[in-house]
Structure formats: C-alpha cells, structure tokens
Amino acid sequence: MLKVLFDTRGIVNTGCDNCGGQMVSSEQIRAARALLRWDQKDLAEASKVSLPSIKRLEAQRGPLAAQERTVDAIKEAFSGAGILFLDDGETVEGGAGVRLRK
Numbered sequence: 001m002l003k004v005l006f007d008t009r010g011i012v013n014t015g016c017d018n019c020g021g022q023m024v025s026s027e028q029i030r031a032a033r034a035l036l037r038w039d040q041k042d043l044a045e046a047s048k049v050s051l052p053s054i055k056r057l058e059a060q061r062g063p064l065a066a067q068e069r070t071v072d073a074i075k076e077a078f079s080g081a082g083i084l085f086l087d088d089g090e091t092v093e094g095g096a097g098v099r100l101r102k
Contacts, residue, residue, distance in 0.1 A: 023063040024075060024085055025096060030058055032083045032098040047077035 033043055040058065044051040049070055057064050057074075064071050075085070078098075086097045 024071065025063050026058050026060055027062075028085055028096060028098050029064070029074065029078075032078050032085075035083065035098060035100055036078075036081055038081075043074070043077060046081065047073040049073050 029043075033039070036042075038046070040054045041051055043049070044054045047054075053066070053070065054074075057066055057070075064074070078085075082101045084099050084101050086099060088096045
C-alpha cells in the first residue's frame with residue numbers, strides 16, 4: 001500500500017519501492033548520508049535538489065515535508081548509491097532506518 005502525506009501547503013511525501021512503502025524521514029536522510037559519507041552538497045548534486053532545500057528538509061523532524069518530485073529525487077539518488085530504506089519493524093526490534101545494499 002502506498003502511503004501519502006499531504007499538508008495544507010499541498011506538500012506530499014509518498015512511500016517508495018525501495019523503502020517498504022514507508023514515508024522517508026529527515027532522520028533517515030541524515031543516516032543515509034552518513035553511511036555514504038556524503039555531505040549535504042553531495043546529496044544536492046546527486047538528487048538535483050537545491051542545497052537550501054536539502055538543509056531545510058533535514059532541519060525538520062519527521063517525514064520529509066516537500067513536493068513529491070523532490071522526495072522522489074532524493075530517494076532515487078540514495079537508491080542509485082546503494083541505500084535501502086527500512087520500514088519501522090522491518091528488522092528485529094528496529095525502528096525505521098537505512099542500510100547499504102549488498
């Protein structure tokens with residue numbers, strides 16, 4: 001099932017194929033960058049999302065509050081770099097997270 005989060009500004013965060021249908025959070029984005037040893041500029045370049053947007057999204061806790069195309073671009077950049085997003089409870093006693101693909 002695809003999850004979609006809208007807010008009053010028309011902002012959306014959808015589930016994705018490589019993240020168990022979950023909404024991706026700013027905490028997962030920061031963790032994924034750490035696994036890849038990427039700084040925010042690296043993510044901005046890989047996703048074609050502006051650096052100020054990346055900084056704004058990461059500063060807010062919880063699900064990313066951005067246009068669907070922005071969230072998709074970030075997810076695709078990480079997927080291309082080998083990141084898998086994990087849904088809450090997908091691992092034993094684990095919450096939502098990220099890992100490197102084999």
